[in-house]
Amino acid sequence: MMNRREFLQLLAVAAASGMAIDSKQALAGNAPSDFYDIPTFGNVSLMHMTDCHAQLLPIYFREPNVNIGIGSALGQPPHLVGEYLLKHYGIRPGTREAYAFTYLDFQAAARTYGKVGGFAHLKTLVDKIRASRPDSLLLDGGDTWQGSATSLWTNAQDMVDACKLLGVDVMTGHWEYTYGAERVKHIVENDFKNSIDFVAQNVTTNDFGDQVFKPYVMKVMNGVQVAIIGQSFPYTPIANPRYMVPDWTFGIQDENMQKIVDEARAKGAQVVVVLSHNGMDVDIKMASRVTGIDAIFGGHTHDGVPQPYQVKNAKGTTLVTNAGSNGKFLGVMDFDVRGNKIVGWKYRLLPVFSNLIAPDAKMAKYIEDVRAPFAAKLNEKLAVTEDMLYRRGNFNGTFDQLILDALMTVKGADAAFSPGFRWGTSLLSGDVITMDKLMDQTAITYPSSTLNEMTGATIKGIMEDVCDNLFNSDPYYQQGGDMVRVGGIQYTVNPNNTIGNRISNMTLKGKPVDANRKYKVAGWAPVGEGVTGTPIWDVVATYLRDIKVVTPRKLNTPKVVGIGNNPGYVV
Structure with a gap:
């Protein structure tokens, strides 16, 4: 029999992971059959994945035991590891969720709970969420085309086609740029035409400062206008070879971000979100300086953060999220929008447990086919x-x-x-x-x-x-x-x-x-x-x-x- 403290912990776990309340199974570390049955809420739903690094198949991924926060970041998300993270979010040790979010007892937990991610499994989960949330969108935070042999050997084509099949609606980038400016532009202008919007407000030409990509897109979701602004990794030409994008400039560009936010609001956006590859600490600072952003869907630092970090600024509060890496998590943000403003929200960061989700047959066949020519080498x-x-x-x-x-x-x-x-x-x-x-x-x-x-x-x-x-x-x-x-x-x-x-x-x-x-x-x-x-x-x-x-x-x-x-x- 649970005491009050155990029950409150269970509720926190459920809120963090999106699982249904089933106390006996949850406390035993087992998954209830309705683990991914997420109650609907509001009228605007955004799914978010990031930093999958070209992992089409289920994998193991150990979270860090060292993620040091300095200055104002000390003791704040995402700089919490192990038991500190579990305590902060009320997640019970030894559970399936503890395995997903921490390094604790990793080998034993991995052998118990299995692999995570995989595009065939992710496709099934995305379709399940979409079925319960008409007009929902899937956002991809970038670092998608790099990180595997097949992505490298196909010049990113395997991931481009996989993302189209997955149903990505909007994406931004970082490691994508290491295929070179010409290749990126070709994909965006040809493969993504009429399917995926590639957005990046902070990527401009060196000569006249023209936007290389669309800075944002407007989407209508259940009658609500939503603006999605792109923010590519600001230090791409420093962290990666400059010669690959010689004519483009990056940077954080707060002032331009504010202009874009204001422009989107002036055009009728009732919800404004940023699809970012800044890294979470940068997102938190940007959220304190730029007003009018409702939520930042962040990536780059690979942090699986169960709940948004709420950042206050001069005109309100911005929710800052980060959805891990390697296809291990899918974020689901639900907004309740009434009278041209958000009156409520709910967020779940769902661990993608491969052994709990049946693989989508079409995606599984695609993955098998795209890897087949390289099987001997792989x-x-x-x-x-x-x-x-x-x-x-x-x-x-x-x-x-x-x-x-x-x-x-x-x-x-x-x-x-x-x-x-x-x-x-x-x-x-x-x-x-x-x-x-x-x-x-x-x-x-x-x-x-x-x-x-x-x-x-x-x-x-x-x-x-x-x-x-x-x-x-x-x-x-x-x-x-x-x-x-x-x-x-x-x-x-x-x-x-x-x-x-x-x-x-x-x-x-x-x-x-x-x-x-x-x-x-x-x-x-x-x-x-x-x-x-x-x-x-x-x-x-x-x-x-x-x-x-x-x-x-x-x-x-x-x-x-x-x-x-x-x-x-x-x-």
């Missing part, structure tokens, strides 16, 4: 892992460590850098590492590996620069990604210090890193034009074929100081 068995392999976390992950070890071994390097990418699926101990799974970690259009000589001072400078991108107290100076993964070098970091003063006590093989000495440093994903080298997947595949069994990695993470009892840091 299914090549490279090694078996004895360790759980994952990426995601401010400093390192076991798959990142595997890439670093491969770089240092194959390249003969003293140290190695690997980008702090947030995408990349997880493997459980005992899983086979196929080329398919390796490409989940490495599939980009600028994959060259490198080997350079760097002084200790240069190494520290690079680490300080990337660290500031992550931990600058002003979100508008955070340029995306997690900390560069470092192989071979141990160090101490103080996230609360200023640039140039965060990194200290750097050692290599037990000896202090000499500022003037040159070291051989391997890396990959160079953003400069004209850099050539063996693709990173070939480097790692060579290493894996040689060792055959991946033993548990010694994770090279820094000693973190100066953050106190931070609810975004659990080791």
Whole structure:
């Protein structure tokens, strides 16, 4: 029999995940048969997915145990991990929802509750939501065309066609731009014509400042005019190669955002939302500065946030959401609009549990067909892992460590850098590492590996620069990604210090890193034009074929100081 506290926790879980109230099953961690029966509400419904990173099949994805909040972000969503997140949202430990939203007992939970995502399963869920909510729209926050072998090898065509079949209505972008301006424009103007609106108010031409894409679209939903404004990743030409979009400028562009919001309102928009790829901290700041936005559907930082963060500004409140990654979640926002204004709302972030949702037959057939020509390459068995392999976390992950070890071994390097990418699926101990799974970690259009000589001072400078991108107290100076993964070098970091003063006590093989000495440093994903080298997947595949069994990695993470009892840091 439940006590009052347990019952309140159960209600909170239900509100966060959208599941029906079934106390015995919920408290046991089992899913009721009506898990995805979401009561209707209001007259405007928006579904939101983001950062699927080209994952057409169900996957495992471990949430971070390190997601440190600095300054005003300390202790606030999305910088809550593990038990701190569960407590904040009233989610009961050991349940299916705890598995979805945290890293806790991940391997055991994954073996119990199974894989998540998959476009065939997502299609079934989207259609189910649509059936109960006429005129609802599906928004795609970007990072959709990149992150898998087949997306890379088809020049994004597999994901373009999958999204059309899924029923995406509006999208914006980030990694999409790494296919090059010409390819992106071709898709938007041809493949998406009359089907998907690609919107981005902050992407303009370098010469005259003309909009490259539509800044927003107006949709009529059950008689209500809704404006959807696009916000692409503002630091695309910095975080990714500039030469891929040489004639376009990005940026946050608050002033233009305000103009677009005001214009949409003047044209009769009763609801104004932003489809953003800023990252949640940037969205929160933007929501405090730009007025008239009802909700921001955010992405980029891959944070699964069960309920919106409510941001007050000069003229009201903006709801800021973030819907995770890898097809793992589907956000559903319902607005009740009366008398030209929103009088109520409800939000659910639904975990997409693949074993609870029957795959859509048409989408499943499409996925099978699009992967078939590459089956031999995808299914090549490279090694078996004895360790759980994952990426995601401010400093390192076991798959990142595997890439670093491969770089240092194959390249003969003293140290190695690997980008702090947030995408990349997880493997459980005992899983086979196929080329398919390796490409989940490495599939980009600028994959060259490198080997350079760097002084200790240069190494520290690079680490300080990337660290500031992550931990600058002003979100508008955070340029995306997690900390560069470092192989071979141990160090101490103080996230609360200023640039140039965060990194200290750097050692290599037990000896202090000499500022003037040159070291051989391997890396990959160079953003400069004209850099050539063996693709990173070939480097790692060579290493894996040689060792055959991946033993548990010694994770090279820094000693973190100066953050106190931070609810975004659990080791």
